[in-house]
Structures are given as C-alpha cells and as structure tokens.
Amino acid sequence: MEKTVRAHTNIALIKYWGKADAKLRLPLMSSLSMTLDQFYTDTRVVKSDQDRFFLNGSEQTGSSKQRVFDYLHVLQKRLGQTGHLRVESTNHVPTAAGLASSSSAFAALAGAFCAYYKLEVSRKELSRLARLGSGSASRSIYGGFAIWQKGTDDASSYAYALDEKPKLDLQLLAVELNQQPKFLSSTGGMSQAPSSPFFQPWLARNQEELAAMTKAIQDNDFSRLGQLAELNANEMHAINLTAAPGFTYFEPATIAAIKLVQKIRASGIECYYTIDAGPNVKILCQLKNVKEITKQFVSEFENAKIVMQSFGPGISYLD
Amino acid sequence: MEKTVRAHTNIALIKYWGKADAKLRLPLMSSLSMTLDQFYTDTRVVKSDQDRFFLNGSEQTGSSKQRVFDYLHVLQKRLGQTGHLRVESTNHVPTAAGLASSSSAFAALAGAFCAYYKLEVSRKELSRLARLGSGSASRSIYGGFAIWQKGTDDASSYAYALDEKPKLDLQLLAVELNQQPKFLSSTGGMSQAPSSPFFQPWLARNQEELAAMTKAIQDNDFSRLGQLAELNANEMHAINLTAAPGFTYFEPATIAAIKLVQKIRASGIECYYTIDAGPNVKILCQLKNVKEITKQFVSEFENAKIVMQSFGPGISYLD
Missing domain, CATH: 3.30.230.10 (Ribosomal Protein S5; domain 2)
Structure with a gap:
C-alpha cells in the first residue's frame, strides 16, 4: 500500500x-x-x-x-x-x-x-x-x-x-509579480490580525459571506462570486492595514495590479482579484476573457509570470 | 473694512x-x-x-x-x-x-x-x-x-x-509623490465609503479615537499621537478598500512610502504617516529626526517634493 x-x-x-x-x-x-x-x-x-x-x-x-x-x-x-x-x-x-x-x-x-x-x-x-x-x-x-x-x-x-x-465558467490567472519570500509568514500575519478594530466585525460577517458565496456558486453567478471574493480579500488586507501595528502584504506592484484589474473591468471585460498573504494577485475571470486579460498583464508587467488555472480534482491515489 | x-x-x-x-x-x-x-x-x-x-x-x-x-x-x-x-x-x-x-x-x-x-x-x-x-x-x-x-x-x-x-514637538513632512489630480474627489470617495462593512464599526469608534488623541495631545505624547493618527488614516483607507466596489487612493509609490516609514521606524527613528484622499503621504516626526527622514525619502523618491511644516496660527486679518 x-x-x-x-x-x-x-x-x-x-x-x-x-x-x-x-x-x-x-x-x-x-x-x-x-x-x-x-x-x-x-x-x-x-x-x-x-x-x-x-x-x-x-x-x-x-x-x-x-x-x-x-x-x-x-x-x-x-x-x-x-x-x-x-x-x-x-x-x-x-x-x-x-x-x-x-x-x-x-x-x-x-x-x-x-x-x-x-x-x-x-x-x-x-x-x-x-x-x-x-x-x-x-x-x-x-x-x-x-x-x-x-x-x-x-x-x-x-x-x-x-x-x-x-x-461555472471560472478561470484563475495566478499572476506572480514578485518572487521574494514574503516578509511576514501567514502564521505571523494571522497572529497580528485580531488586533485590528475591524477583526470582530469581519468575523461577525463570516456566515453571511459564506452563505452569499455558496449561493453565487449554486446560481452559477460568476459576477457575484467575483464581487464577493474581491470584497473578502480586501477585507483581509484592510484588517492587516489596521492591525496594531498595521502591516501590508501589498507591494507597489500589487497596487498597480489592482488598478489594472479595475481598469480592465471598467473597459467592460469582467474580472476580479483575490490576494493572499503575499504581494501576488490571482485574477478570477471567464474563459472568453483569459487571452485579453493575460495580454494586458504581460504588457504592464514585463517580468510577471502568469499561469492559467481552472478547477482541479480532489485527492487521488496513483497506485 | x-x-x-x-x-x-x-x-x-x-x-x-x-x-x-x-x-x-x-x-x-x-x-x-x-x-x-x-x-x-x-x-x-x-x-x-x-x-x-x-x-x-x-x-x-x-x-x-x-x-x-x-x-x-x-x-x-x-x-x-x-x-x-x-x-x-x-x-x-x-x-x-x-x-x-x-x-x-x-x-x-x-x-x-x-x-x-x-x-x-x-x-x-x-x-x-x-x-x-x-x-x-x-x-x-x-x-x-x-x-x-x-x-x-x-x-x-x-x-x-x-x-x-x-x-508638543510635532513636525509634519508633506511628501508629494505624485502630482496627478486625484482620480476620485473627496466628495466622491466620501459618498462611497459608507458601503464598506467596516464603516459603521469605524463610526462607533470615533468618540474613543477622539478622546485618545486628545489625551495624547494633552500628555504631549508624540508616540501615542503618531500611532493613533496612523491607525485612523489606515482605517479610512481600509474603509475605501472594502467599499462596494472597493477603491484606493494609494498608488504604487504610496505603498513604497508606507514601507519606508515602517523601515525608518524599525531602525529606531520614530515616525508615523497619515494619508488623505490622494496618493501622497504626510510624515509625523520630531524635530531631531527631520533631517534623517528627509534624507531617506529624497534618496528613495528622486522626484518627491518635501515640505517641512509645524503648527500654524488661526485665521488672521492683515488689513
């Protein structure tokens, strides 16, 4: 075995x-x-x-x-x-x-x-x-x-x-802007996060956010899923910014990537971002827009590495 | 008259x-x-x-x-x-x-x-x-x-x-990183801010924050004043990030300036930032550190304009 x-x-x-x-x-x-x-x-x-x-x-x-x-x-x-x-x-x-x-x-x-x-x-x-x-x-x-x-x-x-x-037609573009090790581990960030005055209000929203996201998935509603994911990620980073002391995983390029997502979206190409404990961004989009979004990111971030992803399977036993 | x-x-x-x-x-x-x-x-x-x-x-x-x-x-x-x-x-x-x-x-x-x-x-x-x-x-x-x-x-x-x-020995270094007009007026930003889930929790803190800042001023406590001002500014920008839809006045250079303040502070030179409805930062510091902080900002931001300020008077009639 x-x-x-x-x-x-x-x-x-x-x-x-x-x-x-x-x-x-x-x-x-x-x-x-x-x-x-x-x-x-x-x-x-x-x-x-x-x-x-x-x-x-x-x-x-x-x-x-x-x-x-x-x-x-x-x-x-x-x-x-x-x-x-x-x-x-x-x-x-x-x-x-x-x-x-x-x-x-x-x-x-x-x-x-x-x-x-x-x-x-x-x-x-x-x-x-x-x-x-x-x-x-x-x-x-x-x-x-x-x-x-x-x-x-x-x-x-x-x-x-x-x-x-x-x-659901959901694609995730993993955009690597920065290869430096993160300055603060996830464990470190998580331990500081509760000092934010917004942490308890965020926790209080958890069930509501989870229910709304579940419904968006059940409804195959990409737009709602994207909006909810982007808000939740922004909440996490807002928590970090307002911790005591405040900190941020954002780098200058992260802000540039956020603004580019906003700009692409404003142009009518629907996309959203999520960001974890590091400077890189993940873009949520639909298949028909992958090419154009990738093109615009490659054009603005010369050294960015972009990997297109969709749904993976659960755990499997190879033999 | x-x-x-x-x-x-x-x-x-x-x-x-x-x-x-x-x-x-x-x-x-x-x-x-x-x-x-x-x-x-x-x-x-x-x-x-x-x-x-x-x-x-x-x-x-x-x-x-x-x-x-x-x-x-x-x-x-x-x-x-x-x-x-x-x-x-x-x-x-x-x-x-x-x-x-x-x-x-x-x-x-x-x-x-x-x-x-x-x-x-x-x-x-x-x-x-x-x-x-x-x-x-x-x-x-x-x-x-x-x-x-x-x-x-x-x-x-x-x-x-x-x-x-x-x-109180309080100096403010107005650091202009970007001369572009802000992308969203203060009035525009203020009208969107209440859509953040953290807006009401922030309002609920207002009297407490005001009292703490007043006490810091009465105590001539520069450190506490700086911490409170930085937190309050971070709260405002966290509110914007989590509005529906989220937005930010930060530019890439704003993040770089925040990180530089954090770095200077970590080196033992006490300073804090506050940021309004735009990408530029204002640094709060004491007179003895103005020169070194200015030097470090000029070194990192070649085109930044820095104006050192302290307390001004109230309204006056020149005749």
Whole structure:
C-alpha cells in the first residue's frame, strides 16, 4: 500500500485568516476555496530505518523536515502507529509561482500517511488530519469548491465538498509579480490580525459571506462570486492595514495590479482579484476573457509570470 | 473694512470621511486636525459691479468660480446681504504640493466675506460659516490643534480650538509623490465609503479615537499621537478598500512610502504617516529626526517634493 497520493493546491475565495487554536489549527472563521488544476503535490510514504524527507528529489533537513516530521509524529500518536518513515514529495508548483503549496503538501502527506499504514479513513476524517498539518490543506481533499467549516473543536473542524464538478465558467490567472519570500509568514500575519478594530466585525460577517458565496456558486453567478471574493480579500488586507501595528502584504506592484484589474473591468471585460498573504494577485475571470486579460498583464508587467488555472480534482491515489 | 484674511491649511489626524448632510456639510464623525504653518490662503472681498473671482492674479471662470459664488450666495442669503463681489485669493500652497487647499481657501473666504460686510462674528460662528464651504475649512479658523465636533445640526456642527499653542514637538513632512489630480474627489470617495462593512464599526469608534488623541495631545505624547493618527488614516483607507466596489487612493509609490516609514521606524527613528484622499503621504516626526527622514525619502523618491511644516496660527486679518 505504498501509494503515491496526489493533492492539488487551493485558493480561498472566503479567506482563512485567524486561528482559534494554534496547535489544533482550529480557525476563527469558516472558509471556502477553489481547488486548482495546474498546481499539485505528489507524495509517497515508505518504510525506512530513519526519518527522511525528500522534496523534488533532494533530501531536506532543518525546518522543512522538522515541520513534516512534527506533523507525522502527531499523526502516529493520534492513530497509534510507530516506525520511521521516508517521505518522497514532488511539488508540481512552479517554484517561482509564489503560490503557497502547503495546502497540497499537507493534504497529500496526510493521504500518503494513511495509505502507508493501510488506514481506511473517510474524506471527512482525512480533511481533519490534513488540517493538523496546515489549515488550508483541509480543503485540498476535495476538487472544485470546498468549504472548511470552522467547527468548535477538533472533531467538528473539517472541510467538505460544496461542488466537485462545477459547471461555472471560472478561470484563475495566478499572476506572480514578485518572487521574494514574503516578509511576514501567514502564521505571523494571522497572529497580528485580531488586533485590528475591524477583526470582530469581519468575523461577525463570516456566515453571511459564506452563505452569499455558496449561493453565487449554486446560481452559477460568476459576477457575484467575483464581487464577493474581491470584497473578502480586501477585507483581509484592510484588517492587516489596521492591525496594531498595521502591516501590508501589498507591494507597489500589487497596487498597480489592482488598478489594472479595475481598469480592465471598467473597459467592460469582467474580472476580479483575490490576494493572499503575499504581494501576488490571482485574477478570477471567464474563459472568453483569459487571452485579453493575460495580454494586458504581460504588457504592464514585463517580468510577471502568469499561469492559467481552472478547477482541479480532489485527492487521488496513483497506485 | 476690505481686509485681507489669511487662513492656514490643516491636516486631519482623526479624519473627516463621510457626510450626514451634503448640503449643510454635516459630518458623520468628529475630526481633529493640526493647522500647518507653511501653507495658507490670503483672500480679500471687495465691491464689484459683477461677481468675479481672481486666484493668484488670474480671473477664474467655470466650476472654480461657480463653487466660490454658490458658497457666497449661501452666505449672503443666510446673513441678509446683497450685492456683487470681487474675490481676490492668493494660495500660498506650492501648486505642486498636492495638498488640498480647500480648508484654507474657504476659511479665508468666510473671514473675508464677514469683514467685507462688517459682520461681527465669533470664531465659533465663523467656523460654522466656513464649514458650509468645505467641511475641513471649519477647522482652519484655529491654530495648533482643532476639533470639529460633528454636532447634530447646522447650529451644533463647528470646530473649536483644542490647543492653539501646543508645546508638543510635532513636525509634519508633506511628501508629494505624485502630482496627478486625484482620480476620485473627496466628495466622491466620501459618498462611497459608507458601503464598506467596516464603516459603521469605524463610526462607533470615533468618540474613543477622539478622546485618545486628545489625551495624547494633552500628555504631549508624540508616540501615542503618531500611532493613533496612523491607525485612523489606515482605517479610512481600509474603509475605501472594502467599499462596494472597493477603491484606493494609494498608488504604487504610496505603498513604497508606507514601507519606508515602517523601515525608518524599525531602525529606531520614530515616525508615523497619515494619508488623505490622494496618493501622497504626510510624515509625523520630531524635530531631531527631520533631517534623517528627509534624507531617506529624497534618496528613495528622486522626484518627491518635501515640505517641512509645524503648527500654524488661526485665521488672521492683515488689513
């Protein structure tokens, strides 16, 4: 049962940005994501006489290995398993893409762990286990659209599929403006965010935003989905700006990209942006407009790398 | 009594950003400002056989003249005066400074109007009259720090002096990054701002923010004043970002300037920023650090124009 497990990265349209419990990775809000087709991680867990971690063929040491094995030891303890493990991962995420790959990495790792120990777990259970490695990984168990319900404890905090085969014409252009490592980790940003006077009002809106986004998806309403996603991302960055002290993941190029999205939209080509804990932007659009939007971004940002994405599948077992 | 009246511009440390009544210019929140010493407007109203408006020696027509005379006709009607007027104004604001001069312009105009008609009005009354021309002008009647209490109607909405001769060592560096006219007027931005989900929570904080800023001023606490001013400005821009639809006055250079303030501060040189309805930034600092901060800004922003300011006086009559 030494299977290679594949999980795709996901991008939150309703963001996860605050922890209720750092150790269990319980979130302060529910989140909703789109699983992507182009970025994914393949991971295999095999028997070993010592703990080893290979990423893209290179053995990893230090904090990268540490985080993986801290996580695996949590899973072993929780599931009554023992033994040294060798983890082999391949990240099919352009290294320069600046897109966090922890969602696919920990979802694939959770799946490969269970496969190695022949543990039969439901996808709901797998989502809970993935959550312990990285919150966003809980959503990468599913394809299409997934919701991570915040829950109230370890048992009730997991993701489920909202629509694994969406009919909606939704494309995501991952625009990498800056390849620098982010100046503040997601964990760091999340820990500062609650100091914003707008954080509690934002939390109070979470169910309403989630319901509105769910309805937009059910109605195949691209415009509404885009508006809601852009607002939610803006809320997250407004929270950061008003934290004590304020901070921002925006770089000058981020503002230029926001203005370009606004300009393209004003010209009649519908598109929206979402932005995570970094300077890069993801553009939500429809297939018919991908070419023109890409052209305009390439024209304004000479060095930007753009990857077109649509819906990816849930976790899969390659053999 | 054809006196020339001088009024100085002011910068809000607690912002005015929303109207309860557009015609009467009643605000949704109270605001607090610092009157500047370097930027001011001199205005004289004299008898004329037709309404004419001269700015910096050039006769104005169109919307510029229209706004001035719409305002003067409101004052005439309210105060029972008649007759054509000739207005002569000189703006001692570097044209390229990008600093709104409407606060000094309408304060000086209100003063010159009253002088022309020999109306004896208190400063409180003059503040109310100036408010009818431009909300922020209500604060330019006073020097040092002024508070514009929002009030509930025309009679109760006026500014008063908080401290006209502050002992606080507070310098303001007006950094002009961009000379383009702003893409959205203050009036336009203010009308969109209330659509933000964070607008009501922000309003709910107004009295608390005002009290904290007042205490910082009374305590001569530069650090606290700077922190509060920066937070309040960030709140205003967070409101704009999360409006429906979101918008921002930030330009790429604004983000670069914010990051430079953060960097200088992290290096141990205390400074804070405030930003109004435009891309330019105003840096709050102490005298001992003006030189170093200016040096660093000039070094990063080759084309930036920087004007050092401190406290200006209230309205004055030159004769």
